[in-house]
Amino acid sequence: MNRIALVTHTTSYGASGFVEACRRAGSSVVLASDRCHVLDRAWHWPADSLVIDFGDPDAAAAAIAAADARESPISAVLPVGGELPAKVAAAAARRLGLPANAPDAMACAANKLLMRGRLAAAADPAVKQPRFFAVPCGSDADAVAARVTASGVGFPCVIKPLTLSGSRGVMRADDRASLGTGLARLERLLADPALRRPDPDAAGQILVESFVAGPEFALEGILTRGALHVLALFDKPDPLDGPTFEETLYVTPSRRPEPDQRRMADTVAAAARALGLETGPVHAELRWSEADGGPVLVEIAARPIGGLCARSLRFESGFSLEDVVVRHALGAGATPARLAGASGVMMIPTPARVPSALRAVDGVTEARAVAGIDDVVISVRIGETLVPLPEGASYTGFIFATGDDAASVEEALRAAHARLRFKVAPLVPIAR
Secondary structure, X not given: OEEEEEEEOOOOOOHHHHHHHHHHOOEEEEEEEOOOHHHHHOOXXXXXXXXXXXXXXXXXXXXXXXXXXXXOXXXXXXXXXXXXXHHHHHHHHHHOOOOOOOHHHHHHHHOHHHHHHHHHHHOOOOOOOOOEEEEEOOXXXXXXXXXXXXXXXXXXXXXXXXXXXXXXXXXXXXXXXXXXXXXXXXXXXHOOHHHHOOOHHHXXXXXXXXXXXXXXXXXXXXXXXXXXXXXXXXXXXOOOOOOEOOOOEEEEOOOOOHHHHHHHHHHHHHHHHHHOOOOEEEEEEXXXXXXXXXXXXXXXXXXXXXXXXXXXXXXXXXXXXXXHHHHHHOOOOOOOOEOOOEEEEEEOOOOOOOOEEEEEEEOHHHHHOOOOEEEEEEOOOOOOEEOOOXXXXXXXXXXXXXXXXXXXXXXXXXXXXXXXXXXXXXXXXXXX
């Protein structure tokens, strides 16, 4: 029997989907996660499970490779979740002699500044990206504002951390005042020891980019020996203009004209080549620049789409996106085509402007009853804290829909969301 190692944070949404896909492929699963070993006395973990430390990627990769020597061989190593699992999975695969991206390619895909630098050095005309520069945390806001103007980045600009995902820490600044406020807010976030420990150097810097006006898209693809196969191109119908960039709707197939879609695919393929990515899933974000009339690469990650969003994609023979990724890693032949029709997901916006406790969710049954809705999943439990962006790191929930066309899917998602009612309570400060 094949064994597949899944590298994941314990807080990842998508682990169960990949476990099921591995089992459908006839493979057993080795879970490698950053769970707390102290809890092993109180909780039951799968027998084939490893405790790894994402703060030490080399040691984490070595621990996974050692599991191959102890029992039956590991046939593939796959990431679940963000960029740190992707880096560790690739490093472990290379130790085992399995197909994997090179370490420097994975480093660029996991660090937005390295990605920008590598793309700039490649100077491929097929890849346009925002103007950019980086500053150390603690930089004088007036000096940064002056550089924004002098560098050609200009206002409005976007500030972001180098390594976080899901729009966490990303803010738009329209002038010197909002830039100073945003820098201070991002520095407080990056001071969190849990964020600093995996990569202190990256956590000590802030990326400043020009703001690209125009609609945003997400491309889901898979690389085989460097060739990109596009699995889906998602429209993001809601404008993402700031001051934070909370994502909501993803709908596919895209309603953008076919020539524009091909240009976006060409941009992602060229970016993957420039970074040195050759195998496995990629998730890319692009803007269609109103000024330039073409695609601008926001970022490219060497991993599948995050959250539970993979559930919005269905393929022939009943395959899920996780099935496609697992089959590809096992070398199981051609990638199946996506099912006809349209599909989409809404990442439910955080129903609070300040950190708050979730008290109740009403209307879920009514939302599920909307024509075209496949499911509504509330991923935050009653009593848990909701933290809005840019500090927040989790979604309130997900709504999934299918239909004959993209317009009907978008309409169903909006109608279902309108039926949900959230009750929240601000957190009570603790007296000290």
